[in-house]
Amino acid sequence: MRTLHDVRDEMLAVAQGTRPVPPVRSVTDGEAVSGLLGVLTPANRALMHLIATERPETVSRLAQLADRAQPNVSRALQDLAKHGLVRLVRDGMSIRPELVAAEIDVDLVRGTCRVVPMAAAAE
Numbered sequence: 001m002r003t004l005h006d007v008r009d010e011m012l013a014v015a016q017g018t019r020p021v022p023p024v025r026s027v028t029d030g031e032a033v034s035g036l037l038g039v040l041t042p043a044n045r046a047l048m049h050l051i052a053t054e055r056p057e058t059v060s061r062l063a064q065l066a067d068r069a070q071p072n073v074s075r076a077l078q079d080l081a082k083h084g085l086v087r088l089v090r091d092g093m094s095i096r097p098e099l100v101a102a103e104i105d106v107d108l109v110r111g112t113c114r115v116v117p118m119a120a121a122a123e
Helices: 004-016 030-039 042-054 059-066 070-082 118-122
Strands: 025-027 086-091 094-099 101-107 112-117
Touching: 030 070, 030 101, 030 112, 042 059, 042 070, 042 094, 059 070, 059 094, 070 086
Parallel strands: none
Antiparallel strands: 025 112, 086 094, 101 112
């Protein structure tokens, strides 16, 4: 299983151009699909929308935009990052949230999810 450090290193390499953008990721394990769907609450989808549209510079600013407590937003972002939907970029003393997933396709019949990264969606 990949750790958050592995994911961070891969994302840094992609951002620096030393590694190609990873392909669309499919989730087929029932527990993984269930976990991904569980994190996609209306409140978390609203956070992802704010990250995409407002591009907040810090988690604190995102919490203000969402009118939510920062510890609550931080926990939500950790869950979203664990599932590869957002990344948390350290910028000096603060952390900047960035949206990773542009789309999530769910096939309820097959029990699979497909996460389309922002870079792949732009192509």
